[in-house]
Amino acid sequence: MNTGSVRKRIAVIGSGFSGISAAAYAAKSGNEVHVFEKHEQPGGRARQFKTDEGYLFDMGPSWYWMPDIIEGFFADFNCKASDFFNLISLDPQFEMVFSTEKVSVPKKNEDIRKLFEKIESGAAKQYDKFMQSAQFKYEVGMKEFVTKPCYNWLEFASLKIAGGALKLDLFSNFRNYVSRYFTDSKLISLMEFPVIFLGASPKHIPALYSLMNYGGYVLGTKYPMGGFYQLVLAMKKVAEEQGAIFHFNHEVQKINTESGQATSITVDGQTYEFDAIIASSDYHHTETLLPKPFRNYRKAYWETRTFAPSCLIYYLGIKGKISHLKHHTLFFENELDNHIDCIYKNKKWPSKPLFYACCPSKTDPDVAPEGCENIFLLLPLAPGIYDEESIREKYLIEMLERIEKHTGEAELISRIEYKRSYCVSDFISDYNAYQGNAYGLSNTLSQTAVLKPKIQNKKIRNLFYTGQLTVPGPGVPPSIISGKIVASEVCKLKIK
Structure with a gap:
């Protein structure tokens, strides 16, 4: 039996952020890495057209x-x-x-403090307290807590994590936590909105995720010129520089096993062997x-999981400029809980949606013809919902x-010059997404860390997720961190 340090031949299925990340780290460790992607370009949900x-x-x-x-990924490869x-x-x-x-939430943290104080007396100091706690959660959560294979x-018995367990607020819900600091409904909405895409009501998300407020508001909202896809291309280049090889228009149809090992994959009728x-x-x-x-989980397991939303997306090319529209705008004229209940309780199209x-194009002139606007609309939905075109149009x-x-x-x-819709059925056909989910599993307490689906197959030791x-x-x-975690585990693996 060879040691884990021996060069392995590794297949990566899919080239979303986690797949590219895993490929880059696995190749950096000296392995032969092949990435198989069903589409003609990398990126998964982060593709561009x-x-x-x-x-x-x-x-x-x-x-x-x-x-x-994100910068930490590039630093790991000396760039x-x-x-x-x-x-x-x-x-x-x-x-x-x-x-x-x-x-409007301004760029500078001091200006955000002033905004909060203007809306609610004393809110500037409360904002400081909230973000001081959120910074601790961010530094421990994103640098320690989320880096474990779970x-x-x-694995969480380190002094840093164990010592700060209470301060991580794992057992407080986000809504109650925010209400300790603010009473104005607008400020509460401003603080709650980032967790919506974690896949549950703020009433069911651990207060740990106030770290997102720090990672967004305090560290700032950025934009890569040329679009978010620039990050995909950059990571792919890094992975290729480590030696990873990408195979596009290659759909994996089967994982072949023998004696408790994954021995090969079948791609478009061809068999390729891997360690x-x-x-x-x-x-x-x-x-x-x-x-x-050889599956980790039965059908009943997935049926009882709480999934993050799917969504209705529209890609619109609009002739002429649209004044008074910012790069990012959240339309919260309706009640948040009503929309959330339509996603998680009633599983129906919302009657009074948020979007x-x-x-x-307000920032980047290259994403639309001169004098026109590039608009991306997103409305969160229950996974598995029926989404015919007439409903989308409504x-x-x-x-x-x-x-x-x-x-x-x-x-x-x-004024629409170009229009394309994308919804639940498209997530299923393009990404084989379970019930057309767009964001994965909800980060509820019962689906956090060790309680998430395992990264290693329980019966096939050389298959990882x-x-x-x-x-x-x-x-x-x-997702970038997930790829790094898994690459590390694969590199430790002893192969026969």
Whole structure:
């Protein structure tokens, strides 16, 4: 039997952020790494496409938060993000539209403090206290807590984590936690919105995730010129420089096993042998590539998990400029809990939805033809919901009408030069996403750390999983960390 330090031949299934990250770290350790991607380009949910009209759309992630975590990836390979793209700070970071007013969150932390104080007397000091605690959670959570493979709870027995366990607020819910600091409904919404995409109501998300407020508001909201896809291209280049080889338009159809080992994968009818396999594809889908006896989890397991939302997305090319629309705008004129209940309780299309609009052409002239706007609309939905085109169109009209009301523009629908919708069924067909989820598993307490799906197959020792359905969880920075965790575990593996 060879030691874990022996050069291995490793297959990575999928080239989302976790897959590229895993490929880069595994190749850096001297392994032969091959990445198999079903699409013609890398990125997974973070792919990009260009239209004949000249619009350039990022398909998924658009909030560049936790820049230090992303920078940490490049530092591990002796380079910097700035070696690949120009990262700028947005000012304002974003705008939130309420029923009677709008609030813009400025770039500088001192200006955010002033904004909070203007809305609620004493809120500046409360903001300081909140962010001081959030900074601790961020530094321990993102640098220590989320870097564990999560085989068992003993991994969290380090002095730093154990000593600060109470301060991590794992057992407090986010809503109650925020209400300790603020009473104004607008400030509460400003603090609660980042956790919506963690996959549950703020009532069910651990207060630990106030770390997101620090990673966003204090560290700032960034934008890579050329679009979020620049991060995908940069990471792919890093992985290739380590020796990783990418194979596009190659869909993995089967993981072949023998004597408790994964021996090969079947790709488009061809068989390729490997010493280890890292699956950054949808966890549930990956398991279907195995014979049933070798799957970590049964159908009933997935049916009882709480998934983060799916969403309705529209990519729109609009003729003419839209005044008074920021790069990031959150439309919160309706009640948050009503929309959340439609996702997690009632599992139906919301009657009074909230939604998010991204207009990168406000910052980046290269994503739309001159004098036009690039608009990305996103409305969170229950996974598994029925999403025929007529329903999508109904919500498009409502979203555009609310943008018109906010900006004073008229007849936006008649100015649409390019339109593409993307919803639950598309997540299923493109990414094999379980019930069309867009963000993975919810980060509820019962689905945190050791309680998430395991990164290693329990019966096939050389098959590993990475990405948003395992540790540490959903989001771009966590997915990058997930790839690093799994690569490390694969490198430790002894091969026969």
